[in-house]
Amino acid sequence: xxxxxxxxxxxxxxxxxxxxxxxxxxxxxxxxxxxxxxxxxxxxxxxxxxxxxxxxxxxxxxxxxxxxxxxxxxxxxxxxxxxxxxxxxxxxxxxxxxxxxxxxxxxxxxxxxxxxxxxxxxxxxxxxxxxxxxxxxxxxxxxxxxxxxxxxxxxxxxxxxxxxxxxxxxxxxxxxxxxxxxxxxxxxxxxxxxxxxxxxxxxxxxxxxxxxxxxxxxxxxxxxxxxxxxxxxxxxx
Amino acid sequence: xxxxxxxxxxxxxxxxxxxxxxxxxxxxxxxxxxxxxxxxxxxxxxxxxxxxxxxxxxxxxxxxxxxxxxxxxxxxxxxxxxxxxxxxxxxxxxxxxxxxxxxxxxxxxxxxxxxxxxxxxxxxxxxxxxxxxxxxxxxxxxxxxxxxxxxxxxxxxxxxxxxxxxxxxxxxxxxxxxxxxxxxxxxxxxxxxxxxxxxxxxxxxxxxxxxxxxxxxxxxxxxxxxxxxxxxxxxxx
Numbered sequence: 001x002x003x004x005x006x007x008x009x010x011x012x013x014x015x016x017x018x019x020x021x022x023x024x025x026x027x028x029x030x031x032x033x034x035x036x037x038x039x040x041x042x043x044x045x046x047x048x049x050x051x052x053x054x055x056x057x058x059x060x061x062x063x064x065x066x067x068x069x070x071x072x073x074x075x076x077x078x079x080x081x082x083x084x085x086x087x088x089x090x091x092x093x094x095x096x097x098x099x100x101x102x103x104x105x106x107x108x109x110x111x112x113x114x115x116x117x118x119x120x121x122x123x124x125x126x127x128x129x130x131x132x133x134x135x136x137x138x139x140x141x142x143x144x145x146x147x148x149x150x151x152x153x154x155x156x157x158x159x160x161x162x163x164x165x166x167x168x169x170x171x172x173x174x175x176x177x178x179x180x181x182x183x184x185x186x187x188x189x190x191x192x193x194x195x196x197x198x199x200x201x202x203x204x205x206x207x208x209x210x211x212x213x214x215x216x217x218x219x220x221x222x223x224x225x226x227x228x229x230x231x232x233x234x235x236x237x
Numbered sequence: 238x239x240x241x242x243x244x245x246x247x248x249x250x251x252x253x254x255x256x257x258x259x260x261x262x263x264x265x266x267x268x269x270x271x272x273x274x275x276x277x278x279x280x281x282x283x284x285x286x287x288x289x290x291x292x293x294x295x296x297x298x299x300x301x302x303x304x305x306x307x308x309x310x311x312x313x314x315x316x317x318x319x320x321x322x323x324x325x326x327x328x329x330x331x332x333x334x335x336x337x338x339x340x341x342x343x344x345x346x347x348x349x350x351x352x353x354x355x356x357x358x359x360x361x362x363x364x365x366x367x368x369x370x371x372x373x374x375x376x377x378x379x380x381x382x383x384x385x386x387x388x389x390x391x392x393x394x395x396x397x398x399x400x401x402x403x404x405x406x407x408x409x410x411x412x413x414x415x416x417x418x419x420x421x422x423x424x425x426x427x428x429x430x431x432x433x434x435x436x437x438x439x440x441x442x443x444x445x446x447x448x449x450x451x452x453x454x455x456x457x458x459x460x461x462x463x464x465x466x467x468x469x470x471x472x473x474x
Contacts, residue, residue, distance in 0.1 A: 065323070072309045073319055082310055086302070173424070177417040183410060190424070191431075 010081055013071045017064055017088050018144065024060040024095045025140045027053065029133055031102035032199065036129035039109035039192065040122040047113075050106035057099035064092040083216070087209040091143060094202040094209075098136070101195040101202075105129075108188045118175055118185045121168065125193055128164040131157070132199045139206040143213075151210035154203065155219065161200035168193045247318055250308045254301055254325050255381065261297040261332045262377045264290065266370055268339035269436065273366030276346035276429065277359040284350075287343035294336035301329040320453070324446040328380060331439040331446075335373070338432040338439075342366075345425045355412055355422045358405065362429055365401040368394070369436045376443040380450075388447035391440060392456065398437035405430040 031050055038047035068085050071077070077085060135154050142150035172186040172193075211219050268287055275284035305322050308314070314322060372391050379387035409423040409430075448456050 069309065069319060069323060072306065073313055076310055076313065082306060086306060173420060176413060176420050180414040180417070183413050183420075187410070187427070194428075 010071070010075045010077055013067070013075065014081075014084060014088070017067050017071070017085075020060055020064050020067070021088060021091055021095070022140065022144070024057060024064070024092060024099075025136070027057050027060070028095045028099050028102070029136055031057070031099055032129050032133045032136070035102040035105040035109065036126040036196075038106055039112065040126045042109075042113040042117075044110055044113050047106040047109045051103050054099050054103040057096060061092045061096040065089055084213060087213050090209050091206050094205045098199045098202050101199050105192050105195055108192055112185060112188055115185050118182050118189065119171075121171065121175075121189055124164070124168060124171075125189065125196065128161060128168070128193065128196050129199075131161050131164065132196055132203060135161070135200065135203045136206070139203050139210070142207060142210045146210065146214055148211050148214045151207040152219070154207040155211075158200045158204045161197060165193050165197040247308070247312045247314055250304075250312065251318075251321060251325070254304050254308070254322075257297055257301050257304070258325060258329055258332070259377065259381070261294060261301070261329060261336075262373065264294050264297070265332045265336050265339070266373055268294070268336055269366050269370045269373070272339040272342040272346065273363040273433075275343055276349065277363045279346075279350040279354075281347055281350050284343040284346045288340050291336050291340040294333060298329045298333040302326055321450060324450050327446050328443050331442045335436045335439050338436050342429050342432055345429055349422060349425055352422050355419050355426065356408075358408065358412075358426055361401070361405060361408075362426065362433065365398060365405070365430065365433050366436075368398050368401065369433055369440060372398070372437065372440045373443070376440050376447070379444060379447045383447065383451055385448050385451045388444040389456070391444040392448075395437045395441045398434060402430050402434040 031053060034046055035050045037043065038050060068089050072082065072085055075081070135157050138150055139154045141147070142154065169190065172190045175182045176186045208219055211217075268290060271283055272287045274280065275287060305326050309319065309322055312318070372394050375387055376391045378384070379391065406427065409427045412419045413423045445456055448454075
């Protein structure tokens with residue numbers, strides 16, 4: 001039986017907010033890709049562009065929040081509609097944070113262009129960023145289609161990103177021990193890797209909202225948490 | 238002329254939410270202090286307690302959000318009241334993040350108890366945490382009293398925390414270059430210092446909400462940003 005659905009004023013409001021979310025998503029995806037490319041290709045102009053573009057992402061988040069609050073105040077939504085609106089605000093919050101991390105990566109990329117390259121780490125970082133960017137694409141896709149299966153898949157993939165981060169963390173320790181002249185550069189690269197790992201957490205947050213929207217409850221807090229470095233006692237030697 | 242004020246249903250709702258915020262604030266202040274003490278005194282039991290207590294902070298944030306949304310949906314607040322409710326959600330969001338950073342510090346403190354102490358860094362970290370904890374006390378005080386002057390003072394003090402972080406960052410680089418056996422420990426300590434610096438940013442976020450509540454606009458984005466390490470090219474040598 002096909003679902004019938006009467007378009008209400010609330011639905012129209014929601015669609016308009018979701019359109020803004022998608023626009024934000026597009027900008028954030030570009031920011032991730034460009035920040036990692038700027039690092040890998042030592043492209044200062046691109047890094048500057050990523051930093052400048054973050055303002056647009058922030059502005060969209062503000063407008064999503066204002067719009068959402070306006071809709072809640074005006075439409076007195078039902079419990080289910082309220083849940084949807086709250087999820088919209090969470091998703092835009094996650095996107096804004098990912099944008100911030102991209103900006104921070106671009107900032108450090110600029111510094112790193114002025115230092116000698118450390119082994120072959122930036123392609124690995126770029127691959128990690130790519131994995132997160134693909135996760136984000138799918139998370140937003142799952143969000144628009146209300147597809148909890150795709151969302152669960154995104155949540156699982158975050159473990160791979162965490163593993164990439166762990167591998168990089170060990171590499172950086174090794175390079176630093178090998179040659180003290182690598183230390184400053186590796187500190188920056190490590191922060192970059194950590195920022196990408198955190199982006200993955202925020203993408204997971206978006207995917208969790210999809211599950212919440214469809215099922216009414218957040219996935220149990222047993223999602224794979226594979227960043228073990230805060231427990232790491234010694235480097236592999 | 239004394240201000241007259243008729244207590245409305247909205248005011249009562251707001252008071253109840255603000256009481257929850259204050260409770261959260263108390264827990265978060267304790268988390269900051271205890272995490273830094275656990276690190277400094279190598280107290281694993283205390284570190285475990287900080288990690289376990291974070292759940293209570295998260296739960297309070299959820300209840301603040303649910304309550305706020307319920308009030309918006311039920312009371313159809315005026316523009317000014319709406320602004321107040323939105324600020325309540327932002328403040329609880331900031332508190333929750335500070336709690337998370339404390340938890341993360343406690344996690345790393347546990348690891349560090351199993352390593353040999355690196356020079357005399359943990360007292361400096363503890364002082365930095367203390368500065369942030371005092372800022373938080375004042376920010377919450379400013380929030381309850383709607384005191385923009387005190388809030389502005391908190392915002393200015395964040396620059397001191399950033400400077401403490403910069404000094405620690407340089408120290409860690411020096412210790413790592415001095416002796417590669419310090420590298421792993423310094424990486425953890427550096428993350429701890431960075432987490433405290435980020436806590437300061439979130440306290441600043443709370444203080445900014447006070448300014449927003451009273452004046453209707455956020456302070457101009459010219460607040461002192463004194464973490465210069467993402468621009469730092471070389472360590473002092």
